[in-house]
Amino acid sequence: MHAPRSPSRRRVLRQACAGAAALGLSPLAFAAAGAKTLPGTDIALPTGDVRDFDFFVGQWTFRNRRLKQRWVGSDDWDEFPASLRCESRMGGVVNLDEGAFPTKGWQGMTVRVFNLAEKRWYLYWINSSTGQLFPPVAGGFDGDRGVFYGDDSDEGRPVKVRFLWTRIDADHARWEQAFSRDGKAWETNWTMEHTRVGG
Numbered sequence: 001m002h003a004p005r006s007p008s009r010r011r012v013l014r015q016a017c018a019g020a021a022a023l024g025l026s027p028l029a030f031a032a033a034g035a036k037t038l039p040g041t042d043i044a045l046p047t048g049d050v051r052d053f054d055f056f057v058g059q060w061t062f063r064n065r066r067l068k069q070r071w072v073g074s075d076d077w078d079e080f081p082a083s084l085r086c087e088s089r090m091g092g093v094v095n096l097d098e099g100a101f102p103t104k105g106w107q108g109m110t111v112r113v114f115n116l117a118e119k120r121w122y123l124y125w126i127n128s129s130t131g132q133l134f135p136p137v138a139g140g141f142d143g144d145r146g147v148f149y150g151d152d153s154d155e156g157r158p159v160k161v162r163f164l165w166t167r168i169d170a171d172h173a174r175w176e177q178a179f180s181r182d183g184k185a186w187e188t189n190w191t192m193e194h195t196r197v198g199g
Contacts, residue, residue: 045149048140059197060173070189093114135152145164148162
């Protein structure tokens, strides 16, 4: 199998925006109705501030731990390195990062868009191995902790997804992803420990 070719950042972003519009995810299908909770649950979608991700601007390395098997109570993790560069655009309303996962042979990009009316972030993930724009998660920070929720699928089955962001200090941050089938019991399946380059 060949490693995927690295498309330009501009082309990937253009394709992501086109995909979002085509799928009715701009910024989220349920956001269009002014939803304040995650559909099908009583989980409130947090709000935040346009400066929530300013701390992440810059260059980072990070250590990934991804669960090898989900939903079986496993504690067997795949660990691998990565690096990324994060930038802010449009006065902070858009925040994006592009990361490389050298041992996996793929890249990833996150496009974060702050809805000024809702005071809520929408986070979109794109993986170079598929070119797929994943459904976004919505939320914001309260202090140094950010919480974001959305709908996704895992091996063809619908799941709820939760991202937790923690600003540890100026040079360290943590991200984790968890899935839930019912919006109540959550299984963390991926974590990233970020360290600022030169920090």
